[in-house]
Amino acid sequence: MAKLYVGDLHADVTNLDLFNAFIECEGLEAVLVCRDSSTGRSLCYGYVKFYHHDYAERAIEVKNHSTLKGKAIRVSWPRRDSDVRRSKPAYVFIKNLNDTIDSAKLEEIFQKFGNILSCKVAVSEDGRSKGCGFVQFETEDSASAAIEELNESEVGGKQIYVGKPSPDEIYTNLFIKNLDLDISEEHLREKCSEFGKIISLGIPKDKNGGSKGSGYVNFENPDDARRAVEAMNESKLGCKILHVARAQQKTERKGVTRKEDRQAQSQLNHAQGFAGPTGSSA
Structure with missing residues (x-):
């Protein structure tokens, strides 16, 4: 395998832009920005092909989290869509990050636990860290090991919290x-x-x-x-x-509905307790 996936591309990135971004990497063979077949608009990801696996591996080290047209790009080994659909997400969610820690530094901290599929520090519109992020590992064992070792540890002068994300924190x-x-x-x-x-x-x-x-x-x-x-x-x-x-699971939707029903009944009981027969205050 000598082909790499390049994600998080700016919508204006062209094949030439992508080629120029990787030309410094040895063994570059071809590039492709994927586009919608009917409109021609960029799908914001693409592929870069090298003549040898070792060249591609080196390109990940050099170009992952580098900036292209003002956006940090994600460079990794490609995964087939069927593999993504079959795999169980092995995410960890990190809170209370020092604002000096970006996605590249976060990946560096967590990479010793196993193969990382994606890693991101959440940022505001002006590019500032929101103090939280996520890491997606290839296996659940890697995620569990990262949580066990790093939760409540000190990183960058702050105690971080590492755990399994709630559905509201990580979803696709x-x-x-x-x-x-x-x-x-x-x-x-x-x-x-x-x-x-x-x-x-x-x-x-x-x-x-x-x-x-x-x-x-x-x-x-x-x-x-x-x-x-x-x-x-x-x-x-x-x-x-x-x-x-x-998107919520059916069991989640039922739980929300039951909670709303209980809240509505509680409000009704409260109102009846303070109202007279004609609806005025007792």
Whole structure:
């Protein structure tokens, strides 16, 4: 294997830009920025091919987390989409990071525990660290070892907290409601691919083959999914305002519904306790 995956590309990066970014690496053979087949718009990821595995391995060391057109890019060995869908996410979530720790330093801290598939420090729009991040390992054993050794340890002068993320902290699946009925999967893919690589996407159909007005998107990277929620929720697509959020499991939705029902009943009981027969205060 001498081909590398390059993610988190700026939408304006061209094949020439990608080639120039890697020309310093020995053994460069070819590059490709992946684009939507119908619109030609960048899918914000691509591939770089080398003549030998050793050249590719060295390129990861040199170019991973480097900057291209103002964005830190992610360089790694490629994984097939089927592998991503079958694998169980082995994420760890890190809080209370020193603001001097970027994604490259975070990966350096965690790499001794096993093969890292992705690593990201959350940043604000001005590029400043939010003091938290995530690491996705290839195996659950690696994630467990990292938690056991680094949780409540001191890194960069601050005590960090490392643990398994809650669903609200790390997610890749999004549910989209209030879609125009004439929005196609191709149109939705074009819109969502602005934020990163998509593993799967669909719009459920009714018995007549028409859209049900909702859809789902599964991103490869949780940071891309989070950015998609922030950008697309309450935005307009077609003639309607979208509602975009983390996709919840059926058991989660039932739990939320039961909680809302209990809250509503509690408020009703409270109101009845303070109101007279005519609805005025007792």
